[in-house]
Amino acid sequence: MRKILFTFICALFAMTSFAQQEQQYTQFMYNKLSYNPGYAGSHETACVTGIIRNQWLGLEGAPNTQILSFNMPILNQRVGIGANITRHTIGISQKLTLDAVYSYRIRMATGTLGLGVQASVRYFNNNFADSRLVSTVPIALDNSISATARSKYVPNFGAGAYFSNERFYVGASIPRLLNNNIDFNETGTILSEEKLHGYIMTGYLFDLSDNVSFKPQALLKFAANSPFDADVNASFIFNKRYIAGLTYRLGGSSTSAAGESVDLMVGAQISNHIFFGLSYDITLSEIKDYSNGSIEGVVRYCIGKSEGEDIVNPRFF
Numbered sequence: 183m184r185k186i187l188f189t190f191i192c193a194l195f196a197m198t199s200f201a202q203q204e205q206q207y208t209q210f211m212y213n214k215l216s217y218n219p220g221y222a223g224s225h226e227t228a229c230v231t232g233i234i235r236n237q238w239l240g241l242e243g244a245p246n247t248q249i250l251s252f253n254m255p256i257l258n259q260r261v262g263i264g265a266n267i268t269r270h271t272i273g274i275s276q277k278l279t280l281d282a283v284y285s286y287r288i289r290m291a292t293g294t295l296g297l298g299v300q301a302s303v304r305y306f307n308n309n310f311a312d313s314r315l316v317s318t319v320p321i322a323l324d325n326s327i328s329a330t331a332r333s334k335y336v337p338n339f340g341a342g343a344y345f346s347n348e349r350f351y352v353g354a355s356i357p358r359l360l361n362n363n364i365d366f367n368e369t370g371t372i373l374s375e376e377k378l379h380g381y382i383m384t385g386y387l388f389d390l391s392d393n394v395s396f397k398p399q400a401l402l403k404f405a406a407n408s409p410f411d412a413d414v415n416a417s418f419i420f421n422k423r424y425i426a427g428l429t430y431r432l433g434g435s436s437t438s439a440a441g442e443s444v445d446l447m448v449g450a451q452i453s454n455h456i457f458f459g460l461s462y463d464i465t466l467s468e469i470k471d472y473s474n475g476s477i478e479g480v481v482r483y484c485i486g487k488s489e490g491e492d493i494v495n496p497r498f499f
Contacts, residue, residue, distance in 0.1 A: 261285065280302060
């Protein structure tokens with residue numbers, strides 16, 4: 183049964199190579215640099231963020247993602263710099279990504295606009311010798327399938343804009359602009375390539391009382407040859423330190439109108455410098471029959487300055 187499910191995941195990955203290729207993050211509001219290079223330098227100090235995501239728990243070969251992100255302002259807040267290191271695995275495939283980010287920040291009457299660019303390089307590796315792969319006929323008899331692990335490096339670049347003030351943020355970006363060939367086929371026929379992914383993010387902070395704030399926010403996702411996708415979140419902030427929220431994710435499959443998932447989120451500013459967040463996705467699509475949902479954890483450490491009540495500010499959320 184495990185091998186059957188593993189083969190199913192590999193087939194699913196092959197189908198989605200023509201649609202959404204980028205990994206999902208439930209706590210996207212703490213991981214904006216992965217989506218938008220214009221966000222670099224939005225914090226008033228240097229911050230390091232780590233995220234671990236295990237998707238579709240209990241399903242062998244399911245997606246797993248780890249990311250380490252850093253960004254800081256320099257030159258009197260006029261410039262932001264940053265970097266992301268991401269590892270993503272699914273089935274027999276592994277993808278490592280390194281992003282280097284630069285943002286020029288323009289102070290405006292109502293907030294700050296960051297115009298960002300990024301350069302990236304990706305390492306793709308498919309282990310066709312994985313013992314978990316099964317077939318109705320011996321794989322060794324199919325000349326189109328390699329008998330060993332295959333890998334390649336792919337460069338790319340992207341751009342984005344991010345505006346924020348004390349209550350509102352909005353951003354738009356295309357992190358990777360080139361449709362690179364990511365196929366391992368040696369015949370010259372391109373079966374798989376990177377597709378453009380565009381993102382729009384926004385959020386607004388409402389004060390409900392002295393101790394309670396409400397923050398709706400959304401991440402809209404666009405990809406070539408793929409249906410529209412989005413994460414819509416509603417979060418409450420208590421005593422400017424504790425966060426509880428709920429997210430609904432569209433998508434899922436072409437045969438299910440329920441969407442992809444409903445996601446539960448909690449977070450806390452556990453010290454002046456450290457924030458911790460945790461989310462659990464309740465799967466709504468057909469894959470719920472084979473998995474136990476998805477879990478994601480985030481830790482952020484900001485250096486040299488106490489965040490304190492700034493947790494409610496879009497720069498820190």
